[in-house]
Amino acid sequence: MLVLSRKRDERVLIGDNIVVTVVEVMGDKVRLGFEAPSDVPIKRQEIADRERAAVAAGTTTAAVPQTGSLTNATAHLPRKNEVPSHPPIRRSGQ
Numbered sequence: 001m002l003v004l005s006r007k008r009d010e011r012v013l014i015g016d017n018i019v020v021t022v023v024e025v026m027g028d029k030v031r032l033g034f035e036a037p038s039d040v041p042i043k044r045q046e047i048a049d050r051e052r053a054a055v056a057a058g059t060t061t062a063a064v065p066q067t068g069s070l071t072n073a074t075a076h077l078p079r080k081n082e083v084p085s086h087p088p089i090r091r092s093g094q
Helices: 045-057 070-074
Strands: 011-014 018-026 029-035
Antiparallel strands (some): 011 018, 018 029
8 A cells, every 4th residue: 555645735646537536634634626538437445345245135225326427526626726715613712
């Protein structure tokens, strides 16, 4: 496993056509943005595990809808060097 340190708005390239961007860091949570071709499935690990378990058990689950492109799914995310449209988060004591 490759482990990298990245700051907000920094990106990681996977191959020539997948980009992972650190969108936001808040405490122990990190928001990531993914840019990839529409034929590359992107799922959270727990969703993939649930789907595999359902297949193994012979049951079905409601599939997460796949969009033809991640453009719609990531349209609300700020691009590099853009200011997010939401107000800054205020921490207690500020």
